[in-house]
Amino acid sequence: MPQHVRGVVALEKGAPVRLETVVVPDPGPGEALVAVRACGVCHTDLHYREGWINDSFPFLLGHEAAGTVEAVGAGVTNVAPGDYVVLAWRAPCGECRSCRRGRPWYCFDSANASQPMTLEDGTALSPALGIGAFCEKTLVAAGQAVVVDAAARPEAAGLIGCGVMAGFGAAVNTGGVSRGDTVAVFGCGGVGDAAIAAAALVGARVIVAVDVDERKLQWAKRFGATHTVNGSVVDAVEAVKEFTDGFGADVVIEAVGRPETYRQAFFARDLAGTLVQVGVPDPSMTIELPMIELFGRGGALKSSWYGDCLPSRDFPMLIDLYLRGRLDLDGFVSETIGLDSVESAFDRMQRGEVLRSVVVL
Numbered sequence: 450m451p452q453h454v455r456g457v458v459a460l461e462k463g464a465p466v467r468l469e470t471v472v473v474p475d476p477g478p479g480e481a482l483v484a485v486r487a488c489g490v491c492h493t494d495l496h497y498r499e500g501w502i503n504d505s506f507p508f509l510l511g512h513e514a515a516g517t518v519e520a521v522g523a524g525v526t527n528v529a530p531g532d533y534v535v536l537a538w539r540a541p542c543g544e545c546r547s548c549r550r551g552r553p554w555y556c557f558d559s560a561n562a563s564q565p566m567t568l569e570d571g572t573a574l575s576p577a578l579g580i581g582a583f584c585e586k587t588l589v590a591a592g593q594a595v596v597v598d599a600a601a602r603p604e605a606a607g608l609i610g611c612g613v614m615a616g617f618g619a620a621v622n623t624g625g626v627s628r629g630d631t632v633a634v635f636g637c638g639g640v641g642d643a644a645i646a647a648a649a650l651v652g653a654r655v656i657v658a659v660d661v662d663e664r665k666l667q668w669a670k671r672f673g674a675t676h677t678v679n680g681s682v683v684d685a686v687e688a689v690k691e692f693t694d695g696f697g698a699d700v701v702i703e704a705v706g707r708p709e710t711y712r713q714a715f716f717a718r719d720l721a722g723t724l725v726q727v728g729v730p731d732p733s734m735t736i737e738l739p740m741i742e743l744f745g746r747g748g749a750l751k752s753s754w755y756g757d758c759l760p761s762r763d764f765p766m767l768i769d770l771y772l773r774g775r776l777d778l779d780g781f782v783s784e785t786i787g788l789d790s791v792e793s794a795f796d797r798m799q800r801g802e803v804l805r806s807v808v809v810l
Contacts, residue, residue, distance in 0.1 A: 456584030457791045459508040462500035465792045472567045473586050476522035480562050481591040487603035488582040489513035490794040490806040491611050497577050509574040511583030512538055515607035525591040533599040535610045537760035538578035540592030554759045560590035583791055585810055595760045597768040604807045605778035609767045616643025618756015619727040624700040628652030631693040635714045636704035636728055637665040639781055639804045642672045644702045649673025657692050659685050662801050671780055689717040706730040720746055727753040785809045
């Protein structure tokens, strides 16, 4: 029978979110019902509330989650009831042109649940990134549920479902950071700090954290930044060059999603360096750069989709690193809250007071 649970819903653009009763159907073929144990409050959820992603209101928010599989539909073999999972918003289809070329981390037809979750009056909800985990239970495509070691506490484990994976993958998968590299990260929130942690883990020799908030720069040191730059006080580009032998960084990661920081990141690269954009911009934003600089500097300008990750491969790996004490997922958890505190958590996130607020159910 369908279940009636509590969930956080954005009913209309820009309006405060509300706690509503959500009707979750039994899983059909290829689907899994997951009892959510914890879900991080991510900027992407705020983007949904503000209408930056699309206008398919109402949205069931939340997507950075860990939980326990409660039931599965016909044909599901990758998970079973009782499995401890992290939810992914990429579930490679295996059939699209990218999957067929052996690049499932770019899957262009990622699976989501076929059945809608609804409000009590039958209004269909659009789950954020196909997940909708600010909810006591959620229905997903079974491929979105990735089994991980149950020893990882859910408050930490769920964060690899989005922000940590996005930043870690931007550095390692997209940027190709390796031992001896110099790295600069513009924006030291959760995604930026995950990129810093990844760069430190693989042996980068210089890791420059750039932000305009001294509190965030101090957080960045915890994750492995060797140098910090307050861009509101000094020229960030020149400071990055100063810390990289006057040349600029081999890999620069832009984790803000604004034209001004992208431009700084572009010029903070060494010749033939790589720039990775992982910050999510407002759809109205544009960037203008001199073509001679695009040509003359060489290298690569990349965007990182979900850290170019393969969840079935990367999620268990990150959890193993966490359990071995090599990846400080606990350091990303600034506070734990209830479902009724998501709106106030958005405010703290916008003020830069937290790396992650995590809803615990």
